[in-house]
Structures are given as C-alpha cells and as structure tokens.
Amino acid sequence: MIWFRWENIKNDIFLDGVVKIDKNNFLPNKHLIEESIALFHSQVKWDGMFDIQTAEKRIQNGEIVFILTHNGKVLGHTWYDMMWWYNIFVDKNRPDNITYKFCMHTFNEIEYDSLYGYTDYWNIKATKLFLKTGAEILHPLKVMF
Numbered sequence: 001m002i003w004f005r006w007e008n009i010k011n012d013i014f015l016d017g018v019v020k021i022d023k024n025n026f027l028p029n030k031h032l033i034e035e036s037i038a039l040f041h042s043q044v045k046w047d048g049m050f051d052i053q054t055a056e057k058r059i060q061n062g063e064i065v066f067i068l069t070h071n072g073k074v075l076g077h078t079w080y081d082m083m084w085w086y087n088i089f090v091d092k093n094r095p096d097n098i099t100y101k102f103c104m105h106t107f108n109e110i111e112y113d114s115l116y117g118y119t120d121y122w123n124i125k126a127t128k129l130f131l132k133t134g135a136e137i138l139h140p141l142k143v144m145f
Contacts, residue, residue, distance in 0.1 A: 002127060004135035006085075006107070006115040013104035017069040020109050026059050032067040035074040040089050050087070064110065068102045070095060078103065080110050085117040088126070103133050 021029045033055050040049055050058070055065065058079065068076045068090060075098070076090035090099040107115070117135075119126040131137075 001118045001120055003118045003138040004116065004130045005138050006133065006135050008113055009107040009115060009134065010113065011104050011107060013101055014108065015101045015105040018102065018105050019067040019069065021059065021065045021067060023059050026056065029067070032074055033065060033077070036067055036077040039074060039091055043092055066106045066109065070098065076102065078106060083112050083115055085115045099129060100132055103129065
C-alpha cells in the first residue's frame, strides 16, 4: 500500500451538483447512494464494494459520503471517516477534470484541514489523482508514529 497525507486542504474550488450526505439527510438522499452503487457495479467488478446497508451503518456511525451529480445524473461518490478519505469512484464517462474538482470541492466541505488515505501499489490512477490533489506520499513508519 501507498499511504498519503494532505495538509492545508482548503481551496477555492467549488462544484455544483455535489451532495453531502450524513445522518441528518440520509433518508431523502438514499436513492443517490443506491444509484452510485449501481453505477459502480456496472463498471467495476469488485467483491469489496459496499452495499446500501453498509452505507447506512457508516453514516449512522458519523461517516460522510459525497455524491457527485452532473446534469441530473449520478456520477460517483467518495467517503470520509473523520480525517480518513476513502472509496473514491467517478464514472468512466465523465467530463474532463471533474474528478479532481469533485475531490477538491469535498475538501472544503469537511471540518478537517488535514487528511490521510491510502491506495494499493497497482492503482496508478488513484496515485496520480492523490498527488494532483496535493497529497504527500508517506513513509509507512510516518503513519504508525
């Protein structure tokens, strides 16, 4: 795995069509999460994908999911568990640069100025995205101590 840290993440990028879902607005937005899950399954075969029951548990435990929409269509999601950023997915048929703008927008919507996350070594796209969004690659011992 490759571990990352983001510092001073606040920025001037805001994007229309981003829905922040937490325990206060889960039910009216549940369908957006379901649409994003279905979109993911239509493009990626991965047994570790969360389902709507897991999403609801995460949200009830204080996690936040952001749903990206564009022209009335769900394009993806990403999750935050306090300072941990994970599960970023955006439709492969997306407008140019929208994934970067989506990530940068969500940085402005969370209460932290620093984040942590990781990806597998083989996931070059995620590594490039993380670096583009300002991440620093951490040595494994820096994460532990």
